[in-house]
Amino acid sequence: MKNILVTGGAGFIGTNLVYYLVNKGYNVTVLDKLTYAGGKDNLEPLSGKVNLIIGDICSREAVSAASKNCDCVFHLAAESHNTRSETGPDLFYRTNVEGTLIMLEESFKNNVKKFIHISTDEVYGSINNGCFSEEDKLPGDSQATSAYSKSKAQADDTAMGFGKEGYPVIVVRPTNNFGPWQYPEKALPRWITNLLLVQPIPLWGEGLQVRDWLYAPITAEALEFLMLNGANGNAYNLAANHDPEITNRQTAQWICKIMNVDPEKGISFIPDPRPNHDFRYALNTTKLQKLGFKVNTHAFEQFTETVNWYTEHEYWWKLRKDEAESIYTK
Incomplete structure (x- = not known):
């Protein structure tokens, strides 16, 4: 795995991941629409080290061009704010659900070796006691409680569906990320x-x-770890578990x-x-820990x-x- 595509790579978690991957020596391409949450200035210090493609994940042409000759796709591009989803649910569905399907279809037409879909703990909904394990995600979006989380639940199902059909897909369900480059709406x-x-x-x-507070630079480490060690067709919870x-x-x-x-x-x-x-929100991370990754808390x-x-x-x-x-x- 040498050539990497990061969708949403000019956004918050994406920027943290891009810096991490570049520092590890990977060849990184970023596909980003540069909406309000994505900043070209985030990646300016990496000028000459990252190939930035300004494009929409809902455009088959843009996705096909970006994923050509890529070994692995990290799919982070998404509309992600609950408050915004209350007034613009259609945009969330288009980007998060339709965009994810297009990403999967076009990536595998280009014979991508691994597709890492970044989901969210919100697909499980809230839990008063205990914690959710990966198998607790029900089909559909009935557990999710906002337009944002419902769209992510549907996208999660789509990615898992490809994995069950034998495609090299891994779904990651992280908790509440924080750190550098996070847009100040959060x-x-x-x-x-x-x-x-x-x-x-x-x-x-x-x-x-x-809330379970997960430091974005650690999320970046975990994503690389799962690219190298995760089992295709599986979902993995990612949390700090304070x-x-x-x-x-x-x-x-x-x-x-x-x-x-x-x-x-x-x-x-x-x-x-x-x-x-x-x-x-609370997640059981035993599955990831057994694989060999433990979060710094x-x-x-x-x-x-x-x-x-x-x-x-x-x-x-x-x-x-x-x-x-x-x-x-x-």
Whole structure:
């Protein structure tokens, strides 16, 4: 596996993966539509080391050209924000469901040796106690609770369907990623950049929602590991599995601590705009651990590294902050 295609490679997780793969010596091509969440500037430091193709995964011509002579496809391109999916579900279906089918069909016409589809823990829905294993994903989207997660559940089924037919497909279901290059519409970069602007963290409800925080550079490592070691036709959960679990309130308090802000002043509790949204996500990662991969779970240190990145890249996030905030004021 030497020649790699990363769809969505100018987005958040994609950018982290591209830097990782380039540093490991792979030949990397990126296919990205460069929507609001994808930034050409993300990849500028890799100029000359990455082949960037600006194109839509829903275009068979673009996908066919991009996947030619590729050994492995990492399919990350997706519409990914729950709030945006509430007002634009058709776009989520087109990109996440139809786009995934086109990616699979055109990639295998070009005899790609491995196709890694990046799904999400949200395909399982919320769980009050215990954790979901890979076989707990039911066919269809009945467990998913938003237009975003429903579209990802359907895409997950499509990819698994190809795997069951004998194609070299692996599905990865990661938890809540965070880290460098994350668009500030998402909770953690929104909170960090608010504090940098001397504005409070808007914490929804009582902040008791449980999320599994997975550092994006580690996700990149896991994706390469599964490319090399994963079994075709299988799904793998990818999670940090913090013990004890981390609530959103705890995360917000940690961010305040890292940034030397009094949480009494730095956190503003606001009514939850999505009171019926998934409360707790939890995944069983035994399958991946048995394969030989274990996640580094030092969350506080990883949050600190993330705060430092946004502090040092003010120009990057300030270009994006107004648009990111606009979805919360409509």
